[in-house]
Each structure stands twice: as structure tokens, then as C-alpha cells.
Amino acid sequence: MSVAGPVGYFVHHQGRGHAERAAAIANELVSRRPVTLFSARTDIFPALDERIELTLIPSLFEPTGDENDRLADLSTPETMHCAPCGWPSIRSAMAILAGWFDEAKPSLFVTDVSAELGQFARLCSVPHVAVLQHGERGDAGHMASYEAAIGLLAPYHRSLEQSDRPDWMLRKTFHAAGVGLDVANLPSRDEARRRLDIPTHEDVVVVIGGGGGSGLPTAPLTLGARGEPETRWFTIGKVTSEWHETPPVNLEHKGWVDNPREWIAAADRIVSSCGNTTVHEILAARKPWIVVPEWRYFDEQQCKAEVLEREGLAAVSRTWPSHRGAWTGLWVRARSLELKHRPVIIDENAASHAAEWLNGLALRGDTSSRPGMERLEVVG
Numbered sequence: 001m002s003v004a005g006p007v008g009y010f011v012h013h014q015g016r017g018h019a020e021r022a023a024a025i026a027n028e029l030v031s032r033r034p035v036t037l038f039s040a041r042t043d044i045f046p047a048l049d050e051r052i053e054l055t056l057i058p059s060l061f062e063p064t065g066d067e068n069d070r071l072a073d074l075s076t077p078e079t080m081h082c083a084p085c086g087w088p089s090i091r092s093a094m095a096i097l098a099g100w101f102d103e104a105k106p107s108l109f110v111t112d113v114s115a116e117l118g119q120f121a122r123l124c125s126v127p128h129v130a131v132l133q134h135g136e137r138g139d140a141g142h143m144a145s146y147e148a149a150i151g152l153l154a155p156y157h158r159s160l161e162q163s164d165r166p167d168w169m170l171r172k173t174f175h176a177a178g179v180g181l182d183v184a185n186l187p188s189r190d191e192a193r194r195r196l197d198i199p200t201h202e203d204v205v206v207v208i209g210g211g212g213g214s215g216l217p218t219a220p221l222t223l224g225a226r227g228e229p230e231t232r233w234f235t236i237g238k239v240t241s242e243w244h245e246t247p248p249v250n251l252e253h254k255g256w257v258d259n260p261r262e263w264i265a266a267a268d269r270i271v272s273s274c275g276n277t278t279v280h281e282i283l284a285a286r287k288p289w290i291v292v293p294e295w296r297y298f299d300e301q302q303c304k305a306e307v308l309e310r311e312g313l314a315a316v317s318r319t320w321p322s323h324r325g326a327w328t329g330l331w332v333r334a335r336s337l338e339l340k341h342r343p344v345i346i347d348e349n350a351a352s353h354a355a356e357w358l359n360g361l362a363l364r365g366d367t368s369s370r371p372g373m374e375r376l377e378v379v380g
Contacts, residue, residue: 204269283313
């Protein structure tokens with residue numbers, strides 16, 4: 001007989017995708033075994049099952065002012081990305097995790113995402129699962145974490161996988177397409193417009209800014225909107241503007257909204273970057289789509305944009321259009337894609353499937369009960 005150990009789950013606090021998929025998986029997994037989430041923020045999660053433990057740890061990436069600058073010139077080994085010396089916050093975070101490893105005796109630890117924490121778990125003799133992201137991640141740090149992992153979790157469909165993944169990685173990868181996203185009940189275009197008070201006869205472009213960057217640059221959008229004076233252009237999310245812009249009257253900035261799915265459903269055409277959450281929400285809506293990847297570490301969005309272009313899912317521009325003709329050409333490409341023939345690449349049950357897979361891996365890490373174990377645990 002074995003004792004089901006808990007699963008620990010590190011959640012990066014940038015953007016919203018990490019927290020959304022972690023919450024969805026944890027809510028499914030907690031009925032099978034205890035789950036503890038670790039993150040530098042606790043306000044980023046959607047509703048969590050009350051049985052899930054949420055532990056706040058110091059950020060591994062942001063200085064607090066207490067760092068020892070005399071150690072700042074130490075070089076970083078190729079097997080690490082962010083491992084500065086003399087940071088009390090990192091030391092405290094690692095101590096919390098190491099203490100939990102020792103006390104809770106977890107059967108599995110999931111990292112979404114940190115190559116260092118994956119290697120740390122392995123050094124603490126805890127099997128770990130690394131969440132995969134797109135990007136140029138063939139460096140020594142990522143590959144060490146992937147090779148040390150008992151499994152890899154990809155929050156996207158197998159058809160969206162990069163072509164350069166080695167076979168040994170693919171053999172231990174579980175693809176949970178669109179995990180953490182509720183795309184089953186998108187409102188219709190007319191219903192979404194009724195809720196947003198947009199007339200059904202109007203041509204509408206929605207431009208979406210993700211949560212992980214500095215904001216949409218509005219100067220290129222003024223060119224696109226001015227080139228289509230009969231079309232209403234809306235932006236949702238953070239924007240950044242420049243002094244020389246001359247905004248047209250058909251371009252409206254709505255800022256952060258609580259209902260991005262309604263704006264996606266209401267649109268006739270969409271412009272966006274290609275964060276994981278944004279990609280899957282737009283794919284579910286099946287609209288003509290222009291993708292402009294944002295700067296991210298390891299060219300994450302550039303690589304994802306290449307996959308979307310390869311699969312014929314979006315018209316991709318590597319930079320923001322700088323004149324009206326560039327916008328026109330992109331819309332011609334976007335409209336030419338066979339939207340009705342897009343494959344179904346979102347699994348409505350991705351969270352439960354991922355939880356089942358993780359539980360199967362955790363079973364390998366469960367401790368075996370031995371005679372006297374229960375007595376010793378009571379006495380201790």
C-alpha cells in the first residue's frame with residue numbers, strides 16, 4: 001500500500017496564463033491528492049478549491065533593495081538563467097520550498113515556469129514536471145531542467161508544437177490543449193454586441209494587448225484605423241502612445257476590461273500579440289486574425305508566431321505595420337485563411353486530462369507504507 005503524497009506547484013506571477021492553467025489543473029487534481037500552490041502573488045488566481053493550499057513566497061526575479069552589490073559581478077553558469085548571489089529574497093524563497101519538500105514529502109513538483117526550480121527540485125530528490133513554452137529554449141539551462149524532469153506539460157495542442165523539439169522531449173510531453181481556458185460557451189457575435197452596446201451592422205476590429213508586456217503601441221493603430229474610416233477600431237488592454245500621433249475618431253481605447261471574451265466574440269477581425277491565453281481564445285472564435293509578436297525572453301512569441309503562420313491560423317507581421325498599405329496586405333492575408341477548416345485544437349477537458357496525467361506521475365513518487373509507519377507518525 002502506498003501513501004499519496006501532495007503535489008507542489010510553482011506559479012510565475014507575470015501575466016495571467018500561468019495562474020489560470022495552474023488553478024484549473026489544481027482544482028481537478030485536489031480531489032486525488034493534496035495540492036499546494038507557490039507564487040509571489042496570491043491575487044492572480046481565479047477561484048480555487050478550498051482544499052488547495054496557497055503559499056506566498058518572495059519573488060525570484062525582482063530586487064528588494066537588500067541585495068549585496070559586491071556579489072553582482074559573479075558570472076552566471078550556462079545551466080542557469082536568473083541566479084544572482086547575495087539576494088535574501090531568493091534565499092528565503094528557496095528555504096520555504098526546501099522546508100516544504102522535507103516536511104510535506106511531495107510526490108511531485110510542477111514548475112510553471114522556472115528552469116532553476118526544476119533543477120532545484122531534482123537536487124532535493126523530488127520528481128518534477130516542467131511546463132513547456134514556445135521559444136528558443138535549447139540552451140543548457142532549459143535542457144537541464146527538461147532532461148531532469150519526469151514529464152513535460154505543454155498547454156497547447158500537439159499540432160502547435162515547435163518543429164525543433166527533440167524526440168526524447170516529445171516522448172515525455174503531455175499536450176493539454178488550451179488548459180485553463182473556458183472557450184466552450186463563447187457568446188455569439190450578436191449577443192456579445194448587445195452586451196457591449198455595439199450595433200450589429202458595424203464592421204469592428206478589436207486589438208488585444210496582453211498582460212505581460214508594456215502595452216500596445218497606438219501609433220501603428222492610428223494608421224490602420226485611419227485607412228478604414230467606416231470601421232470601428234477598439235483596443236482592450238494597456239496602451240502606450242507617442243507625442244506625434246494624430247488619433248482618428250474611429251479608434252477607441254477601452255483599457256483593461258473584465259470581459260475580453262465578449263470583445264473577441266463581438267469582433268469581425270482581430271489584431272493581437274500571441275501569448276498563450278490570447279492565442280487560444282482567438283482560435284476558439286475563428287476570426288480573421290493578424291498576429292504581431294511581442295518581445296519576450298527566448299523569442300517565445302516569435303517562435304509561437306512561426307507556428308501559427310506554419311499552420312495557416314493567422315497572418316503574421318514581425319513588426320507593427322508602418323503604413324496603410326502594410327495593414328491592407330495583412331488583412332488580405334488574414335481573410336484568405338480557411339477559417340472554417342481550422343482544426344479543433346482546444347480540449348474542453350484539458351484540465352481534468354492534465355490532472356489525471358499528473359496524478360499518474362505522482363503515483364510513482366508516492367511512498368510505500370511499511371509496518372510501524374502509522375505508529376511512528378502518531379508518536380512524532
